[in-house]
Amino acid sequence: MSTAATPFVHEQFDDIEQQRGAAQLGMWIFLATEVLFFGGLFLAYTVYRSLYPQTFAAASHHTEVILGGANTAILLFSSTLMAFAVRAAELRNCKQLVRLLLGTALLGVVFMCVKGFEYHKDFVEHLVPGSHFEWHEANRSHAEIFFWLYFAMTGLHAIHVIVGIFVLLTLAVLARLGKFTAGHHTPVEVAGLYWHFVDIVWIFLFPLMYLAGHR
Amino acid sequence: MMETTTHSPSVYWKTCAALMALLALTWGIGYVNMGPFNLVVALAISISKALLVALFFMHIKGSSRLLHLAATAGVIWLLILFTFTLGDYFSRNFLQPTSNHKVPPEQFHGAP
Numbered sequence: 001m002s003t004a005a006t007p008f009v010h011e012q013f014d015d016i017e018q019q020r021g022a023a024q025l026g027m028w029i030f031l032a033t034e035v036l037f038f039g040g041l042f043l044a045y046t047v048y049r050s051l052y053p054q055t056f057a058a059a060s061h062h063t064e065v066i067l068g069g070a071n072t073a074i075l076l077f078s079s080t081l082m083a084f085a086v087r088a089a090e091l092r093n094c095k096q097l098v099r100l101l102l103g104t105a106l107l108g109v110v111f112m113c114v115k116g117f118e119y120h121k122d123f124v125e126h127l128v129p130g131s132h133f134e135w136h137e138a139n140r141s142h143a144e145i146f147f148w149l150y151f152a153m154t155g156l157h158a159i160h161v162i163v164g165i166f167v168l169l170t171l172a173v174l175a176r177l178g179k180f181t182a183g184h185h186t187p188v189e190v191a192g193l194y195w196h197f198v199d200i201v202w203i204f205l206f207p208l209m210y211l212a213g214h215r
Numbered sequence: 216m217m218e219t220t221t222h223s224p225s226v227y228w229k230t231c232a233a234l235m236a237l238l239a240l241t242w243g244i245g246y247v248n249m250g251p252f253n254l255v256v257a258l259a260i261s262i263s264k265a266l267l268v269a270l271f272f273m274h275i276k277g278s279s280r281l282l283h284l285a286a287t288a289g290v291i292w293l294l295i296l297f298t299f300t301l302g303d304y305f306s307r308n309f310l311q312p313t314s315n316h317k318v319p320p321e322q323f324h325g326a327p
Binding site for chain 2 (some may be wrong): 013025028029031032033034036039040042043046047050065069073074076079080082083084086087092132186192193196197199200203204206208209210211212213214215
């Protein structure tokens with residue numbers, strides 16, 4: 001009989017450390033595929049911005065830089081809370097873990113509310129590409145490409161934030177039941193990696209979308 | 216004594232403070248006209264922020280070489296994607312067809 005046998009170790013692993021290492025590696029490989037998933041859109045942005053730099057700068061002026069900047073701060077702070085959540089799980093502090101997970105999820109919700117408010121404003125100002133798109137400056141179709149990329153990239157990011165919020169809420173419920181404070185906290189750790197990745201994507205989206213050219 | 220793989224609280228607070236300071240810096244230079252350097256500086260700051268998050272929040276600092284490899288792999292493939300595609304886009308005008316090699320318009324449009 002193995003001495004390392006605990007109720008958390010699945011049969012294909014020797015011990016909890018090996019299982020944890022496998023989970024982390026799996027998450028990092030998934031994140032590498034996510035880098036390329038977003039990478040395609042970042043590449044499209046790079047190509048079109050290099051072709052139409054003036055129009056991209058002009059179109060960028062129509063985004064809400066205050067809200068975008070505030071949202072960056074919100075996500076950076078939520079990432080900090082997530083890092084503390086992983087630490088709380090490792091130190092087996094159940095109460096603090098639940099609070100930090102809920103806090104991180106709440107900041108995610110605040111981010112989405114701000115983003116939703118921005119989308120509404122863009123919609124009212126006819127900045128959504130399509131038949132209702134209105135552009136009173138030069139190069140309408142180039143501006144439309146900017147907004148196409150703006151909605152595709154921030155939209156794809158928003159979907160990731162929403163998924164993250166549900167993951168965090170699920171973890172908070174399980175943490176409340178004491179699932180991660182009895183010697184097995186890998187799910188919290190791995191979800192943390194995902195949340196930090198989503199934060200990194202926004203770190204690049206903020207200057208590219210809101211501060212193209214200069215204001 | 217429990218062994219921890221996470222960092223101490225002060226590391227997380229310092230990382231958070233550095234990230235917020237860099238955000239303020241990006242925001243600030245967004246209002247200064249530096250020509251093409253606006254983009255260069257903004258990207259340099261974004262890369263620094265991403266590194267801070269990866270090193271300290273995602274614990275790349277202090278993790279195994281295998282995880283370093285997996286984390287770098289995504290970035291390397293991204294660079295390959297960018298290098299080859301941009302190499303194509305930026306070199307398209309390098310070879311201008313000379314008048315001798317031009318296809319006559321009627322032939323080009325498939326007219327008899």
